[in-house]
Amino acid sequence: DGGITQSPKYLFRKEGQNVTLSCEQNLNHDAMYWYRQDPGQGLRLIYYSQIVNDFQKGDIAEGYSVSREKKESFPLTVTSAQKNPTAFYLCASSTGGGNTEAFFGQGTRLTVV
């Protein structure tokens, strides 16, 4: 089945630790995205990548980092510099820009303990 796989589904982090969220797609999409979802705020863009080895900051990139070494993979690292990391994180991919459909993964819920 083609799609986007995010792992893990649930993740717990101690304060001061970095954690990495995985996102893999087998849709042969060029563009990949990371969003953060908080109650009552909708989805906010963290980072996006239009092509391998290239990525751009979104609206709330501070405290996050990404890499795009392979077309299929776009991992997100939540660093200790992110002051309020508890949220639902969603990865998406599309064939191109805003005129194409974005497909979403099932999300990772990160909780700081």
Place this chain on the structure above:
Amino acid sequence: QKEVEQDPGPLSVPEGAIVSLNCTYSNSAFQYFMWYRQYSRKGPELLMYTYSSGNKEDGRFTAQVDKSSKYISLFIRDSQPSDSATYLCAMSENDYKLSFGAGTTVTVRA
């Protein structure tokens, strides 16, 4: 002021009723308009996709875009309990960034 405004609800309707959802926006450069459905603890899935102004119908779903008023709507006819979800509007200028509304939570009562 947020770029995309969407009433979070919640909205509760009886089975078979018409569900009416809407979003307003401030950026006149938006050209592509989408509605996503999100079930609890799941990723959003695309329901409707519209370019520029006009109407689009797909089964029980109708999307309307009025660019002159900066207003988009989604109507769900003959609503079912399985339609209970959060509905997110999203829009784009034709770059790589989608701007989302906060989402409206809908409950269809059996």
